Amino acid sequence: MGYNILSKIIEFTDSEEPLEKRLENVGALLLNFFAFDQCAVYLLDREERKLNLAVAIGNKLGCQQEYNKDEGLPGLAMKHGKPIFATHSQPNKELWRGVFDQGALGFATVICCPVKDDIFYGILYLKSREKKSISPKKKKLLDVIALQLSTAIKNYECIINLTHTNTKMKDMQARLIHAEKLLALGEMAATLTHEIRNPLMSIGGFAKRLHQQLNPDSSQFMYANRIIKGVERLEKLMDGIVHFSKKDGCEFSTEDINNIIEDAALFFEDDFKRHNITVVRDVALNLPKIEADRQQLRLVFNNLMANAIQAMANGGTLTIQTRHKDNWIVTEVCDTGGGIDPKIMGNIFNPFYTTKETGTGLGLAITHTIITNHKGIIEVNNKMGVGVTFVIKLPVATICEQLAVNSEQLKK
Amino acid sequence: MSEKILVVDDEEGIRLLYKEELGDEGLDVHLAASGEEALAKLEKDRFDLIVLDIKMPGMDGIEVLRRIKERWKNLPVILSTAYHHYKQEFGTWASDAYVVKSSDLKELKTTIKDILNTGRK
Ligand SMILES: Nc1ncnc2c1ncn2[C@@H]1O[C@H](COP(=O)(O)OP(=O)(O)O)[C@@H](O)[C@H]1O
Ligand SMILES: [Mg+2]
Numbered sequence: 001m002g003y004n005i006l007s008k009i010i011e012f013t014d015s016e017e018p019l020e021k022r023l024e025n026v027g028a029l030l031l032n033f034f035a036f037d038q039c040a041v042y043l044l045d046r047e048e049r050k051l052n053l054a055v056a057i058g059n060k061l062g063c064q065q066e067y068n069k070d071e072g073l074p075g076l077a078m079k080h081g082k083p084i085f086a087t088h089s090q091p092n093k094e095l096w097r098g099v100f101d102q103g104a105l106g107f108a109t110v111i112c113c114p115v116k117d118d119i120f121y122g123i124l125y126l127k128s129r130e131k132k133s134i135s136p137k138k139k140k141l142l143d144v145i146a147l148q149l150s151t152a153i154k155n156y157e158c159i160i161n162l163t164h165t166n167t168k169m170k171d172m173q174a175r176l177i178h179a180e181k182l183l184a185l186g187e188m189a190a191t192l193t194h195e196i197r198n199p200l201m202s203i204g205g206f207a208k209r210l211h212q213q214l215n216p217d218s219s220q221f222m223y224a225n226r227i228i229k230g231v232e233r234l235e236k237l238m239d240g241i242v243h244f245s246k247k248d249g250c251e252f253s254t255e256d257i258n259n260i261i262e263d264a265a266l267f268f269e270d271d272f273k274r275h276n277i278t279v280v281r282d283v284a285l286n287l288p289k290i291e292a293d294r295q296q297l298r299l300v301f302n303n304l305m306a307n308a309i310q311a312m313a314n315g316g317t318l319t320i321q322t323r324h325k326d327n328w329i330v331t332e333v334c335d336t337g338g339g340i341d342p343k344i345m346g347n348i349f350n351p352f353y354t355t356k357e358t359g360t361g362l363g364l365a366i367t368h369t370i371i372t373n374h375k376g377i378i379e380v381n382n383k384m385g386v387g388v389t390f391v392i393k394l395p396v397a398t399i400c401e402q403l404a405v406n407s408e409q410l411k412k
Numbered sequence: 413m414s415e416k417i418l419v420v421d422d423e424e425g426i427r428l429l430y431k432e433e434l435g436d437e438g439l440d441v442h443l444a445a446s447g448e449e450a451l452a453k454l455e456k457d458r459f460d461l462i463v464l465d466i467k468m469p470g471m472d473g474i475e476v477l478r479r480i481k482e483r484w485k486n487l488p489v490i491l492s493t494a495y496h497h498y499k500q501e502f503g504t505w506a507s508d509a510y511v512v513k514s515s516d517l518k519e520l521k522t523t524i525k526d527i528l529n530t531g532r533k
Binding site: 193202208232 | 433
């Protein structure tokens with residue numbers, strides 16, 4: 001009989017089925033074998049603070065959903081690491097072995113058996129409404145079964161951990177590939193800008209000479225002017241792109257944020273007009289200066305404004321606000337372009353994440369990196385259906401210097 | 413007497429542009445299409461200033477700069493290139509100024525004037 005149930009238990013615990021199903025099978029078998037009314041398995045949670053009901057078989061009446069790790073008979077069994085076999089002559093009493101256990105209320109005989117090897121996994125809890133005596137042989141058998149269960153749970157946890165590690169590794173690999181792509185893109189950008197800048201210089205330079213020599217009333221004068229403007233635009237773009245490839249440190253100087261923003265806004269003047277976008281400036285004058293790499297911050301506002309324009313292709317309002325709060329210079333770039341779908345919010349700062357057909361997905365990734373390099377913070381306030389506000393906080397110059405000093409000291 | 417400057421750049425269009433634009437500023441502009449040609453010209457002639465491109469096939473601008481500074485220690489050199497980031501790497505090293513190539517030659521012109529003026533003092 002004993003060997004019979006053991007081989008069944010082994011068959012059940014080693015099966016390919018989900019853990020819960022296996023526990024259920026074992027529980028049902030035990031219930032039958034001991035002729036008890038209820039069998040429950042509790043598993044210790046990750047924080048090791050609670051025992052949670054994993055499966056319950058039989059009459060589930062009075063089966064508690066969870067126990068604190070020092071609560072009731074399961075808590076006691078866990079503490080001592082030994083099975084508790086208890087019989088109560090007054091089934092209406094709730095006190096068992098000196099502990100209060102509501103789950104045992106109304107039962108005459110209970111078995112509370114820890115499932116463990118070197119590690120504690122949980123509790124196997126058997127209850128009977130009728131008084132039962134349990135032979136030493138059966139007690140021994142229960143020990144073996146509990147050990148067998150612990151092996152099953154351990155294996156299961158191993159698999160879960162493996163899957164988890166595997167997912168993490170895949171994630172890391174994906175990040176590495178992203179970083180590599182970014183680097184490759186940077187190198188490509190550097191080569192490209194060189195190849196483009198030289199011919200651009202000739203085109204623009206000679207167009208300027210033509211422009212000077214032509215009669216301002218002639219149509220040629222206007223044509224030359226168009227070429228000059230186009231070249232200027234491309235050269236500005238090259239200025240921006242070249243910063244993708246900038247690998248090492250920034251070139252910090254003391255800057256006025258309003259001034260940088262104004263530069264960026266000027267760059268998009270034509271686009272604002274073309275897309276019917278009203279630009280509202282709500283800037284605080286005489287703001288304290290910040291320690292910043294001007295070119296890089298230009299790129300930040302370029303990216304934010306480009307996104308805003310793309311979101312408001314059919315018109316809208318771009319509000320730019322700057323203010324001084326505590327030791328931060330706070331800048332808000334607010335559009336009325338309909339906002340970002342909350343579902344994709346978690347992705348927008350990831351390199352190469354884009355919802356645009358011709359997007360690069362680099363804008364916000366680079367923006368984030370630059371702001372972090374400036375010891376600043378970037379936040380998004382999204383109003384779905386209305387628009388997005390990007391909030392950038394940069395430390396005022398004095399603290400920034402202080403931070404630099406601190407980090408120097410830390411290095412020592 | 414106008415100052416004699418040597419422009420070194422591998423692109424013909426850019427050499428021509430420099431010649432015309434800087435010529436208009438009253439400078440005596442001479443041209444070289446490579447580092448080797450530039451060094452050969454320097455051996456034969458005396459110049460007041462060099463405008464030197466960094467990225468050229470053959471001997472690159474950095475190598476040319478090194479050789480110039482070895483032989484003609486006091487000859488001012490302006491590095492001119494499409495890369496911003498050379499500015500950090502080489503800008504403060506050995507050359508007298510660094511200008512990013514642009515169709516707008518204003519920056520280059522003022523830099524040239526500044527250097528020539530200081531030299532005259
Ligand atoms: N102002 C904005 N309004 C709506 N969506 C935005 C805004 N800014 C960014 N996004 C979303 O974030 C994504 C990533 O932006 P970004 O990194 O700049 O890359 P790209 O603009 O090339 O798509 C965009 O594709 C878009 O879905
Ligand atoms: Mg973008």
